[in-house]
Amino acid sequence: MFVDDVTIELLAGDGGNGCMAYHREKFVEMGGPDGGNGGHGSDIIFKADEGLNTLLDLRFQKMIKGKKGENGQGSTKHGKGSSPIVIKVPVGTVVSDPKTGYIIADFTAHGEEVIIAHGGRGGRGNAALATRTNPTPSYAEKGEPGEHRKVHVELKLLADVGLVGMPSVGKSTLISQISAAKPKIAAYHFTTLNPNLGMVRVGDGRSFVVADLPGLIEGASKGEGLGDKFLKHIERTRVLVHVIDMSAFEGRDPYEDYVTIQKELEEFNPNLLKKPMIILANKMDMESAEENLKKFKKKVKEKVYPISAMKKEGLKEVLYALADLLDQTPKEDLYTKEKFEKHVLYEYKEEVPFTITRENNKWVIRGEKVEKILKMTQFLTDESVLRFAQKLKRLGIDDKLRELGAKEGDTVQILDFEFEYSESL
Ligand SMILES: Nc1nc2c(ncn2[C@@H]2O[C@H](COP(=O)(O)OP(=O)(O)OP(=O)(O)O)[C@@H](O)[C@H]2O)c(=O)[nH]1
Ligand SMILES: [Mg+2]
Missing domain, CATH: 2.70.210.12 (GTP1/OBG domain)
Structure with missing residues (x-):
């Protein structure tokens, strides 16, 4: 799981x-x-x-x-x-x-x-x-x-390249052809339910890790389909690959698919669109694909790589292009320094040093500081009791109790420890 x-x-x-x-x-x-x-x-x-x-x-x-x-x-x-x-x-x-x-x-x-x-x-x-x-x-x-x-x-998976696209466009088919990953491939939507990683070796000795993600649909960033649950896994990737079904075999328009996915990426995290992206026109082995590609290219500025993941056509060029892009794209930290707790120099905290309530005829004192003092005290000798009392006094607890009308011999409680209030301290 x-x-x-x-x-x-x-x-x-x-x-x-x-x-x-x-x-x-x-x-x-x-x-x-x-x-x-x-x-x-x-x-x-x-x-x-x-x-x-x-x-x-x-x-x-x-x-x-x-x-x-x-x-x-x-x-x-x-x-x-x-x-x-x-x-x-x-x-x-x-x-x-x-x-x-x-x-x-x-x-x-x-x-x-x-x-x-x-x-x-x-x-x-x-x-x-x-x-x-x-x-x-x-x-x-x-x-x-x-x-x-x-x-x-x-x-948040660590991969160099993230595959995104509508369901059934051939993302898993692609990763299975270029790496040793063996994801499930099928003609129905949402075949892939979890991200798969695959190590890709380019002929010239370079290699990189690709993440195959579950399909995205319109509204994914608001929870449609498998939602944005998996989009976090491409936040770390340096390069995105957008796979498009150019055969339009399911009746959708390839350009509309492209626009829809871009919008979902942006809504999830605008930084995703700043990543270099390669567009793959897949299923070029099918009849209508050539015609659709011509129309698509007129509307999109980016370079489009025609491939057939199934027939392993056009893949070599894509792998070299990806390896080159990765060489040019530096690794970046996902979070800037300021987002880390240890770099917070000062944070305003509403501090309540202690509270006093009257419960069952007792003065009950609560507060992180007071409780810590109690937890660190061993009541072995008069001196240790005295030291404990002095610490409470320094916090202002005695003055406050007196002000509230505490009398000699009243019971004071901190956590499950009880003692008598004394005015002489
Ligand atoms: N003709 C043709 N069919 C392809 C090609 N690539 C994938 N397919 C078919 O398209 C269907 C979906 O392929 P998958 O690889 O499972 O698609 P996917 O994008 O991973 O789908 P999800 O995991 O559901 O998002 C399968 O029936 C594949 O055989 C291709 O290049 N040409
Ligand atoms: Mg898949």
Whole structure:
């Protein structure tokens, strides 16, 4: 099965917890802090693999989860980081953020790899948290939560030449004659349901990859027929080949076919019309074709190559013309730098540091920052509790609670953690 569009949830591994411990030696009752740091949680990495040609494997996974890093231990023993989870994707895969639309990665070469969701850093142990003013801290951090994000994964095939045209004009017949590809060929419309790739070798040693696409009809860019589902696969191709049935055997007018397809390409993505294009007048072995070609040529400025895909006539010249065109057409990136998430220098985000609601007689505090502080706190000692309280205070939570009328001893809740409100802090 050919799958080229998947949305999936990624949950990278949390960092391991930092450790709180003290150095012990004979005759020394309590030495300095020696709790080690937690290890890094597993990153989720996507890696391009030329052996794959579909996103089928991702289809059946709702969520990919990373592993937590190891916890730190005494004697400044740091926890081991968890190995990354590596997901293989076909070359040509584009990963984007469905919320912002920014591209996270565009894989165009075998072996390329990008971290799509970052594992959390390990929490610091009390050895690492010692400062001049507090040389023996009695607290340690928990690991940072791993990145949690939804991503849109799309395959946009990597081919040099894309074959477009109405159904049954002979696109699949052509690719089967010029490459080793063996697509289904038949007289009914929409025989081809998925794109096929074929490697073409020109006599002089040059070679290129051709993509045979399902047929297009009027309104394809708005979903008619097989719609525009497959047009994305020609976005990367450098040269287009427009195949036209010059026999007009099905009763359509070849020139109208040409205009219709050009319009659909433009509506899908105006850049498609900027690509160099070769027009093939196919089925020249049929009776009426010669007559139709004369009329067609009068209306179209571009050079038209008469061929018979079925009888393998006129193909050699076309292959040389394509190889020459490809030599003159530089490879371009599909996306400009600005479309990538990592190049966004500043993005305005509406930030709500926290919200307070009154629920079941409790003050409930929510917010990404507050929740992260909680998740990274180990409530082991008075000092760690104090540190947690100070962080909340710095965010302005205490002032706000007081303002809202919180009283000594009231219950405050963050996630599933509850504590008493105290005015003395
Ligand atoms: N006479 C003649 N018939 C051809 C030629 N090329 C293709 N055909 C016939 O046209 C019909 C359609 O051919 P396909 O190659 O399946 O056409 P297609 O463009 O891939 O069609 P879809 O996949 O449905 O879009 C088949 O019956 C072919 O045998 C040709 O050069 N001459
Ligand atoms: Mg076909």
